[in-house]
Amino acid sequence: MIHFIIVGVLVLVSTFAVYTGLTSIQLFPKQASAEAIIIDNLFEMHWLLISFFLSLIVVFIVYSLVVFRRKPGDEGDGEHFEGNTPLEIVWTIVPLIIVMGMAVIGAQTLGEIEARDPNAIEINVYAKQWGWSFEYPEYGITTTELGLPVDRQILLRMQSDDVIHSFWVPEFRVKQDVLPGGEEFIRELRITPNEVGEYVIRCAELCGTGHARMLEAVFVMTDTDYQAWISDQSCQYSEAACQGKEWAFEFGCVACHSFDGTEKIGPTWFGLFGSTAPMEGGESVLMDEAFIRESILDPMAQIHEGFIAAMPTNFGEQLSDQQLEELIAFIMALGSE
Numbered sequence: 337m338i339h340f341i342i343v344g345v346l347v348l349v350s351t352f353a354v355y356t357g358l359t360s361i362q363l364f365p366k367q368a369s370a371e372a373i374i375i376d377n378l379f380e381m382h383w384l385l386i387s388f389f390l391s392l393i394v395v396f397i398v399y400s401l402v403v404f405r406r407k408p409g410d411e412g413d414g415e416h417f418e419g420n421t422p423l424e425i426v427w428t429i430v431p432l433i434i435v436m437g438m439a440v441i442g443a444q445t446l447g448e449i450e451a452r453d454p455n456a457i458e459i460n461v462y463a464k465q466w467g468w469s470f471e472y473p474e475y476g477i478t479t480t481e482l483g484l485p486v487d488r489q490i491l492l493r494m495q496s497d498d499v500i501h502s503f504w505v506p507e508f509r510v511k512q513d514v515l516p517g518g519e520e521f522i523r524e525l526r527i528t529p530n531e532v533g534e535y536v537i538r539c540a541e542l543c544g545t546g547h548a549r550m551l552e553a554v555f556v557m558t559d560t561d562y563q564a565w566i567s568d569q570s571c572q573y574s575e576a577a578c579q580g581k582e583w584a585f586e587f588g589c590v591a592c593h594s595f596d597g598t599e600k601i602g603p604t605w606f607g608l609f610g611s612t613a614p615m616e617g618g619e620s621v622l623m624d625e626a627f628i629r630e631s632i633l634d635p636m637a638q639i640h641e642g643f644i645a646a647m648p649t650n651f652g653e654q655l656s657d658q659q660l661e662e663l664i665a666f667i668m669a670l671g672s673e
């Protein structure tokens with residue numbers, strides 16, 4: 337009996353030590369959504385259970401190894417045990433109750449996270465190898481970065497153009513696979529950002545060469561800043577260039593080329609037109625209208641140094657002549673900023 341009392345005390349001490357250790361090393365980034373708080377509460381409970389069961393097992397093993405080890409000169413066999421029915425019943429029933437309790441708490445948590453707010457702001461999310469774009473139906477705009485107002489529920493309606501991607505902002509905790517297949521396979525995710533700041537969307541599903549670089553900025557803003565951001569996103573170029581911007585989204589150019597200087601799979605379009613850029617092979621080339629046209633129609637002709645030859649070669653067939661002209665007008669407009 338004295339052994340059980342000692343082990344019991346050691347288990348409690350060890351549980352406290354492991355739990356304190358686990359919760360003090362900051363396994364998670366900052367909490368930036370209402371959902372993050374709910375999910376982290378669930379994790380707290382898990383840390384406690386993990387600490388207790390780890391201690392229960394390890395303390396018993398270590399204690400037995402040390403206290404009941406073979407004494408010098410003891411050559412006899414250990415005692416023979418035939419099993420212990422009450423103990424087996426207890427260690428079946430107790431974990432069963434714990435697991436069922438966790439299932440109930442887990443279901444409640446899921447219910448809280450997915451609770452619908454009828455005033456949620458709807459945003460359509462499109463994933464494509466290897467980038468994201470966002471459509472705000474309320475304002476008729478499409479953007480390459482995600483701007484969100486703070487303390488409002490956001491409903492993301494997500495779909496993919498090609499393979500399975502996964503939308504994940506660690507600070508928001510929630511994560512959702514984004515599936516190809518059109519309307520029928522749209523997946524929804526609700527987020528209520530509660531901390532103004534800048535975060536990064538990651539793709540959490542291995543989706544090809546550019547998977548690790550499938551990053552995009554998320555800005556959580558005050559309501560005033562959000563309204564200003566929305567009006568900044570509308571197009572301020574010529575009519576042709578603005579039309580070209582829409583094609584850049586529709587044909588998926590934005591998956592690899594940024595408008596703002598960010599490095600992605602392909603060269604950024606920001607400041608590209610009129611600049612001189614190094615090609616594979618050492619030559620430098622002026623990025624004029626003729627070069628841009630060639631790069632769209634025959635992307636393998638010359639590869640920009642430092643980038644992989646990943647661009648689809650069939651844009652010549654996909655784009656009408658007018659669409660091509662408008663797209664070039666947009667790239668030129670971005671160059672002269």
Ligand code: CUA
Nearest residue numbers: 501539541543
């Ligand atoms: Cu998209 Cu990984």
